[in-house]
Amino acid sequence: MGAISFSFFDTVTYTPPDAIFELTKTYNADLAARKVNLGQGTYKDENGNPWILPAVRAAKEKIKESNHEYLPILGLPSFRVLATELVFGKDSAVIQEKRVASCQALSGTGALHVAGTMLMRAFGRDRTVYITNPSWSNHRQVFESVGFGVKEFNYSLSGGVDMQSFLQSLNEAAPKSIFVFHASAHNPSGWDPSPEQWKQIGSIVKERQLFPIFDAAYLGLTSGDYDRDAFAIRYFAEEIGLEIAVCLSFAKSMGLYGERIGLCAFVSRTRTLATAVESTLAQLIRFEISNPPAFGARIVAAVLEDVDIDAEWRRNLATMSSRIAEMRLQLYQELTELGTPGDWKRLMEQKGMFCILGLTPDQVQHLQNEYHIYMAESSRISIPGLNRSNVRYVAECIHQTVKR
Ligand SMILES: Cc1ncc(COP(=O)(O)O)c(C=O)c1O
Incomplete structure (x- = not known):
């Protein structure tokens, strides 16, 4: 038999690794005694360690005797009920009217x-998904992986949400286009529309028959108050009666990464x-992950169904969001005291885990090579990577780098 001269994988080309996961890998391999990871958006405690929320510890204790049987296709029923109530509110009309399908x-x-x-099932391929720029x-x-064309619209300026561009994109998109909104703590800009601005956005979405998906990765962690962070979702679903999708994560809000x-x-x-939607969700789940x-x-579910553990969790949210606020303030104060050139007010004004510092890629690289401070190439930093023992060091290194 002759040698095989081809591969079934000849058409497969190398895909570069995900930048943020790669940054964490490089950080972990860095042997420097003093190093700081401001790349990945995960909460760390004051000592730089992952934080297992006390509420989560208590919940784990409660479920430790659970069996290992399959869950229903749509998921744990109590989880779905409680998570839906959490997002829309216990007295929500859309829940009472049984108009929420979930999995x-x-x-x-x-x-x-x-x-x-x-949405690909419901709308077909000729719809466009709009995402923010940056996002x-x-x-x-x-969204490309499921077959949609994706377009970006300008979302932020250095001083806040670019409402003019935002509203223009809503006005110009074809009816039934899909818009992905960040429900709170926009990643990476840290700028969110105010309630008044959400109302403006909502009225155009309604008038022009657009479909909103709320990416809700940071609810509760943004302000420390879950209900407050869910404002936009509830406003769209309850106040102006729109059909919407909500994509909720418990990675950040409960530390369940x-x-x-x-x-x-x-x-x-x-x-x-x-x-009908829920039955379709069940089918999608069945063929993807069973x-x-x-x-x-x-x-x-164990957190949300127990009054005491739930109350503990709300306190844990406040602890995380206030530590983030404190670190924003400290970095701002350090940079201001040092007289570092740059617009640092944004550290105080932006919301959530992230802040884009406004450094050049060259400065970002210098911080990594020279001082072992890791951040995304866009100079987006994850604030919880800061703590009392490294914030001064980070500020001084930024100062040296900017003054270079
Ligand atoms: C805006 C946004 N959406 C969604 C996610 C999803 O995260 P996960 O899949 O870990 O819940 C993240 C995580 O960083 C995010 O920043």
Whole structure:
């Protein structure tokens, strides 16, 4: 027999690794005694360690005797009920009218994927998905992977949301286009529309028959108050009665990064439509993963169904968001005291885990090579990577780098 001269994989080309995961890998391999990871958006405590929320510890204790059977296709029923009430509010009309279809999903990313697949079924290929520019690096590929064309619209200026461009894009998009909104703590800009601005956005979305997907990865962590952070979602679904999708993640809000626990929820106009949507979600889940993983869902349900653990969790949210606020303030104060050239007010004004510092890629690289401070190439920093023992060092290194 002759030698085989071809490969079935000849057409497969090398795909570069994801930039942020690669940055963490490089950081972990860095042997420097003093190094700081401001890349990946995960919460760290004051000592730079991952934080297992006390509420999550208590919930895990409660579920430790659970069995290992399959969950239903749509996920743990108590999780779906409680997570839906959490997002829309306990007294929500859309819940009472049974107009919410939901399924458990593999964290926020999995929820976006299910939402995209569902919308491809419902709308077909000739719809466009609009995402913000800048946006979370995964949005484009999640929606392209299910077959949609993806376009970007200018979202932010150095001083806030670029409302003019935002409203113009809504006005110019074809009816039934899909818009991905960040429900709170826009990643990476940190700028969110105010409630008044959400109202303006909502009225155009309604008038022009656009479909909003709310990517809700940071609810509760943005202001420390879950209900407040859910304003835009509730306003669209309840106040102005729109059909929407919500892609919810518990990675950040409960620190359940590795458990991959999220919810994909669709609000429909009628109960009958919601039943049809939910049956389709069940089919999508069945052929993709058959049924979702149980551990994270059990933890979330155990937190939300117990009054005391739920109250503890609300305190944990406040702890995380206030530590983030404190670190924003400290970095701002250090840079201002040093007289470092740059617009640092943004550290105080932007919301959530991230801030784009406005450094050049060359300065970002210098901080990494010279001082072992790691951040995304866009100079987006993850604020929880800062703590009292490194914030001064980070400020001084930024100062030296900018003055170079
Ligand atoms: C805007 C945004 N959406 C969704 C996610 C999804 O995260 P996960 O899949 O870990 O829940 C993230 C995570 O960084 C994010 O920043």
